[in-house]
Amino acid sequence: MSYSQLDRPVQFLKGVGPKRADAFVGLGVTTARELLYHIPRRYDDASTVEPIGRVEVGMDVSVVGRVRSKGVIPTRRGLRIFQAVLEDETGMITVAWPGQPWLERKLREGDVLLVSGKVKFFHGRQIQPREYTVVARETAEGGVPTPRDAGTIFVTYPATEELPQWVLRGVFERNLDAMLAWVDDDEYLDPAARHRLGLPGLGEALTLLHRPTSVFDAERGRRRLAFDELFFLQLVQAQVRRKATELEPGIAHERTNDLIRPLHESLPFALTGAQATALKEIYADMQSDRRMNRMLQGDVGSGKTAVAVFAMLLAVEGGRQAVLMAPTEILAEQHARGIAELVEPLGIPVRLLTGSLGAAERREVLAAIGSGEAPLVVGTHALIQEGVAFRELGLVVIDEQHRFGVRQRMALLERDDARPDVLVMSATPIPRSLAMALYGDLDISVLDEMPPGRTPIRTTLRTPDRRSAVYDFMRAEIEAGRQTYVVYPLVEESEKVDLLSATREHERLKTEVFPEATVGLLHGKLPAAEKDAVMRAFAAGDVDVLVATTVIEVGIDVPNASVMVIEHAERFGLSQLHQLRGRVGRGAAESHCVLVAEPGEDAAERLGIFRDTLDGFEIARADLRIRGQGDLFGSRQHGKDAMLRFADLMADEDLLAAAQRDARGLVAADPELERPEHRAVREHLFARYRHRLAMYGVG
Ligand code: ADP
Ligand code: MG
Secondary structure (H helix, E strand, C coil): CCCCHHHCEHHHCCCCCHHHHHHHHCCCCCEHHHHHCCCCCEEEEHHHECCHHHCCCCCEEEEEEEEEEEEEEECCCCCEEEEEEEEECCEEEEEEEECCCCHHHHCCCCCEEEEEEEEEECCCEEEEEEEEEEEECCECCECCCCHHHHCCEEEECCCCCCCCHHHHHHHHHHHHHHHHHHHHHHCCCCHHHHHHHCCCCHHHHHHHHHCCCCHHHHHHHHHHHHHHHHHHHHHHHHHHHHHHHCCCCCCCCCCCCCCHHHHHHHCCCCCCHHHHHHHHHHHHHHHCCCCCEEEEEECCCCCHHHHHHHHHHHHHHCCCEEEEECCCHHHHHHHHHHHHHHHHHHCCCEEEECCCCCHHHHHHHHHHHHHCCCCEEEECHHHHCCCCCCCCEEEEEECCHHHCCHHHHHHHHCCCCCCCEEEEEECCCCCHHHHHHHCCCCEEEEECCCCCCCCCCEEEEECHHHHHHHHHHHHHHHHCCCEEEEECCECCCCCCCCCCEHHHHHHHHHHHHCCCCCEEEECCCCCHHHHHHHHHHHHCCCCCEEEECHHHHCCCCCCCEEEEEEECHHHCCHHHHHHHHCCCCCCCCCCEEEEECCCCHHHHHHHHHHHHCCCHHHHHHHHHHHHCHHHHCCCCCCHHHCCCCCCCCCCCHHHHHHHHHHHHHHHHHCCCCCCHHHHHHHHHHHHHCHHHHHHCCCC
């Protein structure tokens, strides 16, 4: 990689010695480039900054002024108040911080402060600030311009105790021009591409961010950095995708309709439009010799399994085997049963392979898999372990793909004995933008339409004092022959948080509340065999009330269960609540979801949204809006390793689409980025995104 001035340690910048360089590490800044990308977190428009002379009692204002005098004033009650008098060219005003005498040591005469707060009457006009920043300080290094001269927008950087605002501003003041001059070497978008995307050049973007003349400028700058971030993320994923799907040819399945047509005819329902579209995409992938690497995304109950069965039959009618892998034994058994109902009438047997098969049975299944006598196999991880050799595997379907990590998915793709097509299914509805960002290496089909004729689940909110009414309702349902869930957020009681724990509540419900019913307990700390036993008993109808933690989230299907009670509902994320609610409403009876929660403003909004819609995608969008993308995306990475620092998946959907299109186009045209005009992209990719390449095992 060619050396750029921007790779120099920050230490060599003006006004940054070894000591400050150390302090910069705390902000994730070690090089000049990282400093340049340390952009303000807040912009205040000077037109909303009030000239001090015009400030009146009762206003809520921001003012900028120089500290003319200061001091600590004791009051009769012993409270010590720090006061400063701020001055600008129009007048003076007192600013007071009750109970913060230590500010005496932090603020100096001559400092320029930006303060915001309400103006009160107290021996004249006085501001008690909500917020304040030292925007400039006169030092031995030389004078600083007053912010008012610097422009009409005041920028506020992320700062620390060691590197306060005024130091950061000073460093930028003295180095920004030089750094901006160096940044042209980093530019990888040509003017035509920038124009097409409506984005500024890199140097211009950074200028807009550090020295905006309007808040709108800063947003233009941010969008450029957001695009870069999304583009390089997509570029990594485009390379992964190419490696998985294109480097070597896959299988071109032959479609005869010998099985697909009879299935259509025997199916007790017509496919939804969304299912038909997804199948068209899947068939096209499978029939081409390009390897399929596709995600089928759809809410619980949207009919993913039906789509998967058609895909598997396409593989089988073309003379190959197909396999469906589920994350747990119970789910695998459930799928095997459901799929057998559809395909065995067509003469296609379904075999089940899980870890708990007896030795003899296992041998027999493995032999059938090896000889090709078993065209359609359902199972768990046991399927991809060594010793499982298919005669000719044509399609792998993975259910609940998020339970298998990126690495497992890659491992599956890298089997060297065969290159089957891959379809992963996900019941976690996430907004399309998020799906693109997270799974840019996959093609995506979405089932955004529910099959008709479902009885909608009724959702109600109850405060804890109404719990006995909830129990009465459950009792009535149990007496009518149906089953119920009660879900708690914790497994064991914590001393710190007074939450009902599943274990303790199981005892109470069993002995005090429902002595006449069978009450089971399921939580994550039970041994796997015990979990399975409890789940089986519930599925068989031998347990009336299943007390559980969120371990029941995944795909379990007990049509007779009609009530889902969620305790401490405010503790769950919206998407999690949605998954839980999806456990009921799977049978003929009307189903209910009851959220028990303390009333509170935050929770009320979230839970209200949840009560009022059953649409998983809508809930996912609300979740993303409320929690922010950090929780969902790259939450474990911070600072310069964060996946997304500048991009906002909700606001930047258009950029994401453009980034994916351009990244895939680039990889298609110049897979190894060897052309001279792609040098900057290549260098950027390897210098700044190596860890991502490593995560996917490429590069
Ligand atoms: P998912 O796997 O997406 O949760 P399933 O494939 O299990 O959903 O489908 C849920 C239920 O809906 C099943 O009972 C299935 O038979 C039924 N189903 C699937 N597609 C349709 C359709 N187009 N019309 C009516 N019912 C359907
Ligand atoms: Mg194919």
